Amino acid sequence: MARQNRQISLDAPRGRKGVLARTPQPSRDRFGRFSESFARAMGTSGFLIGMTAFVFVWLLWNITMPVILQFDPAATNFTLLTLILSLQASYAAPLILLAQNRQDDRDRVQIEQDRQRAERNLADTEYLAREVVALRMALTDVSDEAVTRDVLRQELRSLLDQLDARSERSDHVDARPEAR
Numbered sequence: 282m283a284r285q286n287r288q289i290s291l292d293a294p295r296g297r298k299g300v301l302a303r304t305p306q307p308s309r310d311r312f313g314r315f316s317e318s319f320a321r322a323m324g325t326s327g328f329l330i331g332m333t334a335f336v337f338v339w340l341l342w343n344i345t346m347p348v349i350l351q352f353d354p355a356a357t358n359f360t361l362l363t364l365i366l367s368l369q370a371s372y373a374a375p376l377i378l379l380a381q382n383r384q385d386d387r388d389r390v391q392i393e394q395d396r397q398r399a400e401r402n403l404a405d406t407e408y409l410a411r412e413v414v415a416l417r418m419a420l421t422d423v424s425d426e427a428v429t430r431d432v433l434r435q436e437l438r439s440l441l442d443q444l445d446a447r448s449e450r451s452d453h454v455d456a457r458p459e460a461r
Contacts, residue, residue, distance in 0.1 A: 313383050320380035323373055336362065 322328055339362050343351045353361035 313379065316376040316379040317383060319373075320377045323377065336366075 339353070340359065343353045343359065343362075344355055348354065353359050
């Protein structure tokens with residue numbers, strides 16, 4: 282067969298023939314959320330009590346009712362109930378595993394975020410510790426050079442004593458010529 286020559290359309294990307302050509306696929310996230318809600322519901326006491334009541338009523342009906350009204354007689358070892366419970370278990374196990382895998386993924390992401398947060402906190406703490414040490418060293422330097430009131434008074438007294446000594450010397454020098 283000869284290949285058909287079709288006009289190339291430049292207004293649409295290659296390989297897409299429209300919305301109808303695509304096969305719809307369910308969202309993995311939507312199915313994952315469904316599996317988590319299913320697993321969460323199966324793990325409740327309400328589900329266990331409800332399932333126990335369902336099985337009890339099923340057995341009671343098929344044991345006590347006349348044979349004509351029994352839909353799963355005890356003579357067949359409750360085959361239909363066994364099939365229903367097996368079907369429920371065969372769907373529950375993979376859904377629970379999927380929910381656990383999603384929880385593991387969330388835990389892994391949370392652990393990584395916690396590790397990164399701990400690293401940032403450690404770096405911040407080390408930085409603050411270095412800053413505190415630098416401040417202490419600066420305060421030590423300042424306190425060694427700082428002039429307290431007592432030191433200032435002592436320095437002023439020593440200056441006054443020096444001035445008094447000079448004035449006394451100058452008085453002695455001035456007094457000598459007068460004595461001549």
